[in-house]
Amino acid sequence: MSTTAPTKPRGVTGTILASDAAGATKTENAPFGHALVRAAEKDARIVGMTADLGKYTDIHIFAEKFPARFFQMGMAEQSLIGAACGLARTGLVPFATTYCVFATRRAYDFIAIGAALGRANVKIVAGLPGLTTGYGGTHQGIEDLALMRSIPGLTVIDPCDATETAQATAAIAQHDGPVYMRLLRGIVPVTLEPDYKFEIGKARLLRDGADVAFISTGLMTTRTLEAARTLAASGVKAAVLHVSTLKPFDRTAVATLLARVPRIVTAENHFITGGLASAVADLAVDEGLRIQLKRVGIPDCFCESGSLPYLAERYGLTAAHLASAAQEILR
Amino acid sequence: MSAVVSAPASTLALTRDPAALRARSKAMRKHVLRMAEIVGQGYVGQGLGISDVLATVYFSELRTRPAEPTWPDRDRFVLSIGHYAIGLYAALAEAGIIPVDELSTYGADGSRLEMSAPETTPGVEMTGGSLGHGLTQSVGMALGLRLQGKDARVFNLLSDGECQEGSTWEAALAGAHHKLDHLIAIIDCNNQQADGAPSKVMGIEPLHEKWAAFGWHTQRVSGHDFPALLAAFAAARATPGKPHAIVVDTLMGKGVKAFEEREKNHFIRVAADEWAIANRQLEESA
Numbered sequence: 149m150s151t152t153a154p155t156k157p158r159g160v161t162g163t164i165l166a167s168d169a170a171g172a173t174k175t176e177n178a179p180f181g182h183a184l185v186r187a188a189e190k191d192a193r194i195v196g197m198t199a200d201l202g203k204y205t206d207i208h209i210f211a212e213k214f215p216a217r218f219f220q221m222g223m224a225e226q227s228l229i230g231a232a233c234g235l236a237r238t239g240l241v242p243f244a245t246t247y248c249v250f251a252t253r254r255a256y257d258f259i260a261i262g263a264a265l266g267r268a269n270v271k272i273v274a275g276l277p278g279l280t281t282g283y284g285g286t287h288q289g290i291e292d293l294a295l296m297r298s299i300p301g302l303t304v305i306d307p308c309d310a311t312e313t314a315q316a317t318a319a320i321a322q323h324d325g326p327v328y329m330r331l332l333r334g335i336v337p338v339t340l341e342p343d344y345k346f347e348i349g350k351a352r353l354l355r356d357g358a359d360v361a362f363i364s365t366g367l368m369t370t371r372t373l374e375a376a377r378t379l380a381a382s383g384v385k386a387a388v389l390h391v392s393t394l395k396p397f398d399r400t401a402v403a404t405l406l407a408r409v410p411r412i413v414t415a416e417n418h419f420i421t422g423g424l425a426s427a428v429a430d431l432a433v434d435e436g437l438r439i440q441l442k443r444v445g446i447p448d449c450f451c452e453s454g455s456l457p458y459l460a461e462r463y464g465l466t467a468a469h470l471a472s473a474a475q476e477i478l479r
Numbered sequence: 480m481s482a483v484v485s486a487p488a489s490t491l492a493l494t495r496d497p498a499a500l501r502a503r504s505k506a507m508r509k510h511v512l513r514m515a516e517i518v519g520q521g522y523v524g525q526g527l528g529i530s531d532v533l534a535t536v537y538f539s540e541l542r543t544r545p546a547e548p549t550w551p552d553r554d555r556f557v558l559s560i561g562h563y564a565i566g567l568y569a570a571l572a573e574a575g576i577i578p579v580d581e582l583s584t585y586g587a588d589g590s591r592l593e594m595s596a597p598e599t600t601p602g603v604e605m606t607g608g609s610l611g612h613g614l615t616q617s618v619g620m621a622l623g624l625r626l627q628g629k630d631a632r633v634f635n636l637l638s639d640g641e642c643q644e645g646s647t648w649e650a651a652l653a654g655a656h657h658k659l660d661h662l663i664a665i666i667d668c669n670n671q672q673a674d675g676a677p678s679k680v681m682g683i684e685p686l687h688e689k690w691a692a693f694g695w696h697t698q699r700v701s702g703h704d705f706p707a708l709l710a711a712f713a714a715a716r717a718t719p720g721k722p723h724a725i726v727v728d729t730l731m732g733k734g735v736k737a738f739e740e741r742e743k744n745h746f747i748r749v750a751a752d753e754w755a756i757a758n759r760q761l762e763e764s765a
Contacts, residue, residue: 195626219622222656227615227649234619237604238627239551242619258646261609262616266598 164276164283165204165334168367168456172337176310179336180273181209183317184243188214193241194321197221199228205245205275206333225250229258233268241269241321248274248289248330252296263326264301270327271320277306277330277366278417278446279459285450289330293365294422296328297395303348304395305329306366306417310336312392315346323348330366339370340390351398353405357385360474361405364415365391365424368444368465372415375470386474397427403435410439413473417465420445442473489544491537491574497705501765503573504534508734508761510569514585514592515747516754521586521594524731524744526565528669528702529636532727533570535708536634536665545575548601552631555620557604559613559637560667561595567603568592576602611644613637614664618650621659621722632661640672642683648693654722655694662722663715664695667702669731671745690724702727734764 169175188194188210197219202208211218219235221228225246232242244251251259251274263270277289296304303325307313313332320327344352354369355376362372369390376386389405391398406412406428414425425443432439446463460466494500511526536556537543544550558567565585572579577592577600584590591600595608605616617635624631641647654662666686674680683689690697696718700707708727715723731745732738735757738747749757 195623217626219657221653222649224646224649224652226611226646227618227653230612230615230646230650231619231622231653233605234616234621235623236619237616238620238623238629240623240626257609258612258615261606262612266606 164281164287168280168332169335169337172339174338175335176338177335178206178209178333179310179313180317180331180333181206183314184210185213187318187321188217191241191321193239195219195235195240195242197228197232197242197244199223199225199246199250201246201275204333205273205331207243207245225255226258229255229270229272230262232270232272233258233262233266236268236270241271243271243273245273245275245331247276247287248292249276249287251328252289252292256295259296259302259328260299264299267301268326269324272328273331274328275331275333279451279456279463279465280332280367280417282454282456282459284453288451290446290451291419291422292330293394293416293418293424297422297427301326302395303327303393305348305393307332307346307392308367308369308390309339311338311340311342311344312346316392319346319348332367337370339373346392349393349396349398351389351391351401353387353401354390355386355388357387358409359385360411360413360478361387361389361409362413362415362470362474363389363391363402363405363424363428365394366417368415368417371465371467372470374467375474378467378471379474384474384478391424394424394427397431399431402428402431403437406432406435406437406439410437411477412439413442413444413470413477415470416445418445420447440477442477444470444473489546491541491543491545493539495539495709497709500534500538500705503538504530505734507534507566507569507573510572510579510582511565512735512757512761514565514568514582515749517583518586520748521746522562522565523747523749524671524738524741525563525669526569527735527738528729528731528733529563529566529667530569530733531705532665532667532702532708532729533566535705535712537570537574539709540712541634542631543574543576548576552629554631555604555617555633557613557617557620557633557635558596558607559610559635559641561606561608563636564592564594564596567596571602610638610641611646614647614650614654617662617664618653618657618659621654621662622657625659625661630661632663634663634665636665636667639666639668639670639677639683639686640680642666642686643677643681651690651693651695658720659722660719664722664724666724666726667729668726669729671731673745686726690726694721695724696721697724697726699726699728702729703733734761736760
């Protein structure tokens, strides 16, 4: 047993729900919950459900507004997803929320068979993606995108910020087919430009540059944009392609970028295997494109508990790590 | 006495006459044997065993429009146990939802009558086969129908072995919690699963007490006793506030003595010369 005391004060987290908004200049509260209410006001088919995580997935806002259209399913994720499929079969559009880990690990067969093979029009919205919780391996969804990408016919989305979360919520409500969307909940940073337009299946070139290109998804795009600004200060022109829909993958946009800027850094709040980096590598092989690729993401391990800044630093997910990765590839 | 309960122009006419249901069931068993004979093997034990129950559901309870299988106000019949497809296809053909002639394609490459029923086939509400799904989806259907003000009911056929799946009990909690009294779970107890009898594989009894403890209005009847089945469904209709579990005890291979007497009949292989005997035994059965 170690008796060495910490030499300096540490960040702490005692909560499952840590906020990633520290330091953000602009934020929105519960963008998913409010966007779902707006969508449901226009579309009576929309219903909400959760597995004992209403308050923690922002769907409580919908439940308060539409109590008759909200179904509490208890701590039972297979029942949650199965019942969502059943609701969809009666013509409704269920939004079912839980955490990434519980949706994808506990209810995988129900998503694969009930939702995807059954082509049920269900929307699974799952919180605590990657290292957005300090609660450790039980709650950090680090391989969910890999699992969901491997299911035929499922749409998989990892939004960047509050703006995109709200837009994607409206878009998937109108989309006919099963969707898995990662959820940023609580106080969520606004980092994309006001004119940003989300479209299912479309990647967006947020910044152009010919020296190196970041391809990022989810909240990592906030950090790739910051890294690109840092690099610009030292004369390096970095492009940023934001791929919020992992599946269907925007092969055209990605292949065009790979052909033009073959020095690539991928960034994802997820395992470096099975998610965005793998999709980019697959595409490069398919298209016969020679690229240099550095993959920034969570390595092959379960992560520690800790504060979010500590975890981002510990596992190499900060903007500074991204800028360094770009510099390395340019050497 | 033949008692026609409801017969609007396009909905299937229902009857509560045991003799009429028995005749339907016998016709369905003949379909089952014909399908099995073409393939030479299969879940013929389940198909024969469940025919009386399916005949009762399809011809005394289920509100359907054979020419419009996706009629939004229809009652839903959800087959969890996809491998019982052979029995379901027989019912769907007898009800006029799929053509009788098509039964000869059962299990053939390219046929929509797959060994495990896919929802792309008319009258199949859900792709079953991955066990433990049916009741969860049935709960969702029942919630959705009620929210939309429809008085349609949801019938889910699951098996004794399926009571080993945890998700079945998650759904049982949900059905009772949400007071889905238009949801009827029919649990087929044929005392066989892939590795043998449930009592040997993983004990599930006492089923009546378990479902009752989960908050369900529960009954247990013989799955071959038409008056008892009719009475059970009538009691379900008359009991508000709770979902309904009807545990039915059935005999695998019912109607074909040679199959009834097989010790292991979860998946039956039949020699070519045995079919004539099977057909004769079915013809001679009650």
